[in-house]
Amino acid sequence: MVLPLSLLRTAQNHPMLVELKNGETYNGHLQACDTWMNVHLRDVIYTSKDGDKFYKIPEVYIRGSTIKYLRIPDTVVDLVKNEVNEVRRQQKDQQRSRKPMGRGGGPHRGGRGGSAAPRGGGRGRGK
């Protein structure tokens, strides 16, 4: 499952449309966001509720609680899955390097060294 705020975070530097509860919309590139859904957009086009006024604004900061919905590019869902996997992989790697290796597993550490040292020799998981 993808969390809405993870998806939003992945959508950084992508274009998006934000509609506020009052009906105004803001089109721009997502610069930053936080866990309250506050968003910082750049190169914004503002459209009034009735769609009769348009303004170009260099940047806006929108309080999350005023947002009704966000429309983001379709491709971002696929990116978020990759990102989640990447984070998991990194966490796994970190754990692996922190924990001492189990019997016979992993690269041979310590001992006499040398590339010819047999893996898991001696007390290893022999047959």
Added chain:
Amino acid sequence: MLKYRMTSSLDGYMNRVTTVITGDGRTIVGLLKGFDQLINIILEDAHERVYSETAGVETVPLGLYIIRGDNVAIVGEVDEEIDKRIDLDNVKASPLAPIWIPG
């Protein structure tokens, strides 16, 4: 035996076609890709169904949507079999009024 089980979360709707009725009275249908405790909702391949008394239902493609929980009134699972049989072009219905009085 209970035929239907009330779920305490939207877990059972994950990756299913889901309809969301928003606080401003819109009906949005899409694949549920995620949600959180605040009922912020991700809909993939979302479409809005615009009801009218004079013409058939207009389906407006919206794409990928994050709907803020504040704006969610109802979430429902769509029975795709039944939904496919509905001829939306010939359905006439009055649009829903806003659920919440616009502030």
